[in-house]
Amino acid sequence: MEIEWIKCPICGKKTRDKIREDTIIKNFPVFCPKCKQEILINVEQFKITVIREPAAKPQSR
Numbered sequence: 439m440e441i442e443w444i445k446c447p448i449c450g451k452k453t454r455d456k457i458r459e460d461t462i463i464k465n466f467p468v469f470c471p472k473c474k475q476e477i478l479i480n481v482e483q484f485k486i487t488v489i490r491e492p493a494a495k496p497q498s499r
Contacts, residue, residue: 439458439459445486446472446477447486448477449473461481465489466480
């Protein structure tokens with residue numbers, strides 16, 4: 439079974455998490471210790487896709 443580190447989509451450095459080839463993850467928050475950012479990702483068969491969060495809506499009064 440092959441295992442790889444999850445790499446930060448912003449800076450490309452390794453995070454503290456590993457995935458196997460059969461790993462399926464949805465809406466997973468990954469923190470990068472290098473660039474100090476948290477990113478939501480989906481993972482399926484080593485393919486990582488970044489989830490863009492929608493902009494905050496203004497509150498109506």
